[in-house]
Amino acid sequence: MYTLAGWHGMKPTDEELFAYFDEVFSKIKHPIAFAVNHSMGYIPKVSVVAKICKKYSQIVTVKLTGVPDTYQIDLMDLLPQGQSFHVLVPASVTGLLLGADGVFGSESNFIPNTFRSYLDAYLNNNQAQMSITYAHLRRCGQFVNKWGPSNPRWLKMGMKILKLPGGEWGPRSPYKMPDQNELNKFTEGLLKLNIPEINVQAKKAGLL
Amino acid sequence: MSKITLMCRVATTFLKDGGIDEPAQRKFLQRFVDANLGVYLGSGGQGEGHTLSKDELRAVYTIGVDVCKGKVPVFANPPEQYTAKSNIEHMQLAVDCGVEAVNLYAIAGWHSMRPTELELQVYYDTILTAIKSPIALAAQPLVGYTIKPSMIAQLCNKYPQVVTVNLTGVSEAYFLQVKDLIKRPIRFDVPITSSMHTLMLGATGLLGTEANIIPKTYRSYIDLYEKGNLIEANKVYAQIRRYIDYTAPWNPGPIRWIKMAMKVLNLPGGEGGIREPYQMPATEELNRFRDGLLKLNIPEINELALAAGLKLPPSG
Numbered sequence: 425m426y427t428l429a430g431w432h433g434m435k436p437t438d439e440e441l442f443a444y445f446d447e448v449f450s451k452i453k454h455p456i457a458f459a460v461n462h463s464m465g466y467i468p469k470v471s472v473v474a475k476i477c478k479k480y481s482q483i484v485t486v487k488l489t490g491v492p493d494t495y496q497i498d499l500m501d502l503l504p505q506g507q508s509f510h511v512l513v514p515a516s517v518t519g520l521l522l523g524a525d526g527v528f529g530s531e532s533n534f535i536p537n538t539f540r541s542y543l544d545a546y547l548n549n550n551q552a553q554m555s556i557t558y559a560h561l562r563r564c565g566q567f568v569n570k571w572g573p574s575n576p577r578w579l580k581m582g583m584k585i586l587k588l589p590g591g592e593w594g595p596r597s598p599y600k601m602p603d604q605n606e607l608n609k610f611t612e613g614l615l616k617l618n619i620p621e622i623n624v625q626a627k628k629a630g631l632l
Numbered sequence: 633m634s635k636i637t638l639m640c641r642v643a644t645t646f647l648k649d650g651g652i653d654e655p656a657q658r659k660f661l662q663r664f665v666d667a668n669l670g671v672y673l674g675s676g677g678q679g680e681g682h683t684l685s686k687d688e689l690r691a692v693y694t695i696g697v698d699v700c701k702g703k704v705p706v707f708a709n710p711p712e713q714y715t716a717k718s719n720i721e722h723m724q725l726a727v728d729c730g731v732e733a734v735n736l737y738a739i740a741g742w743h744s745m746r747p748t749e750l751e752l753q754v755y756y757d758t759i760l761t762a763i764k765s766p767i768a769l770a771a772q773p774l775v776g777y778t779i780k781p782s783m784i785a786q787l788c789n790k791y792p793q794v795v796t797v798n799l800t801g802v803s804e805a806y807f808l809q810v811k812d813l814i815k816r817p818i819r820f821d822v823p824i825t826s827s828m829h830t831l832m833l834g835a836t837g838l839l840g841t842e843a844n845i846i847p848k849t850y851r852s853y854i855d856l857y858e859k860g861n862l863i864e865a866n867k868v869y870a871q872i873r874r875y876i877d878y879t880a881p882w883n884p885g886p887i888r889w890i891k892m893a894m895k896v897l898n899l900p901g902g903e904g905g906i907r908e909p910y911q912m913p914a915t916e917e918l919n920r921f922r923d924g925l926l927k928l929n930i931p932e933i934n935e936l937a938l939a940a941g942l943k944l945p946p947s948g
Contacts, residue, residue, distance in 0.1 A: 431682055431711075431740070432712065433883070434909065435884050435887045436910075437699070437888075437913075439911050443909070443911050444909050447908075463744040517745070521739070573746055574744040574746060577748075597715055597717075597751075598715055598716065599745075602748070603750075
């Protein structure tokens with residue numbers, strides 16, 4: 425669950441955030457992944473997030489996007505030991521070492537096995553494999569971000585050129601599938617990354 | 633007859649139970665008619681449009697048209713939307729209610745959506761092909777990103793129904809770039825801040841949030857400017873700027889301080905307060921806000937305060 429959408433210049437006060445979550449969590453008792461995400465237009469104070477997490481036991485994990493590692497550290501200081509945190513790939517090495525127990529990343533939409541392999545390497549303390557797979561994930565992330573900052577555009581481009589299920593029809597408006605020239609540029613760049621899982625899929629799609 | 637249009641994105645008034653307070657809305661709008669200011673109804677910010685159902689938006693537009701049409705410009709400012717389809721539905725609703733023009737924002741940049749030029753072009757073409765009524769095109773970066781001046785100009789040149797460009801949140805240089813690229817006469821509405829410059833550069837209208845509380849001060853500023861009495865106009869401008877600076881800590885969503893001021897000054901609808909997700913601050917903060925507001929010593933605020941039974945602080 426995201427924090428209040430910061431539409432049209434709305435930046436909530438602490439009291440407004442508390443009132444919002446009190447209303448939602450008094451009705452929704454299902455397990456919640458609580459998302460701190462800069463794309464809402466603001467980052468709530470650590471103390472506010474900690475207070476909400478302590479108050480509502482249905483919050484089972486805190487997802488951290490677009491915040492520095494000190495945000496996780498400060499939250500850990502305020503929350504009971506063992507609190508679950510999920511972090512983004514670019515922050516994951518530090519985040520995992522600090523105690524995060526989950527990693528999320530949109531790149532896994534087309535390289536899920538690489539993602540799995542990265543986490544397996546971490547769990548097996550295989551630093552060499554971890555460093556290889558982390559680099560694959562980051563290279564992929566850095567490349568596709570040219571079509572960002574939001575994900576649907578490059579995701580659907582990747583799905584299309586790699587002929588993944590559902591890739592044929594593209595994103596919904598307001599997003600538009602770029603023209604063939606740009607798709608070709610995307611294809612060439614993606615293949616140049618030489619990520620094994622992409623190569624396998626590209627071969628299947630007749631690209632290599 | 634004033635050549636410069638003054639427009640305000642007006643607040644929506646609510647009852648204590650959260651419903652729309654129609655009698656208060658009518659009285660609130662009458663203040664703009666009396667001060668000869670045009671209104672934008674149901675804005676996503678000041679009009680709390682994102683909290684209004686379609687039926688409530690219809691009510692806000694209908695009341696606004698009834699009170700203002702034929703007296704001052706009455707435009708709609710539908711809350712920004714993510715898709716052209718949704719925007720067309722909202723805009724058509726406003727047109728059907730009889731507003732004179734409808735504001736059009738760019739694609740709402742929600743969840744990091746930053747449109748490509750192609751995506752923006754398709755969005756605008758879809759809307760401006762469907763809606764032929766007069767349009768106020770907003771360059772407002774509040775949607776999450778800045779639209780290129782060339783895109784704004786191109787749309788103005790291509791679609792004759794665009795009657796106004798709203799230039800809130802962009803620079804003077806942006807205004808000049810747009811102005812230089814548009815090939816036909818069109819209205820340019822700019823914010824009050826630095827308006828002495830932009831008016832001299834060719835802006836033909838002013839947009840002001842603060843006019844929700846001090847509409848007559850805005851009117852006075854423009855009247856003095858149009859008479860060429862720049863010394864007195866600057867004095868009034870300073871009052872407005874002091875007001876802007878004072879309320880800034882309760883921004884960036886201005887509706888918080890608008891509803892606080894409406895409450896402490898006992899303006900129509902002030903008692904009903906604000907809709908969630910905003911919350912009216914505690915009494916202590918309201919008192920602090922009121923005391924600071926009165927210390928500004930702005931004649932129109934003083935007049936409102938006296939009418940509300942408040943005691944003015946000793947001046948000087």
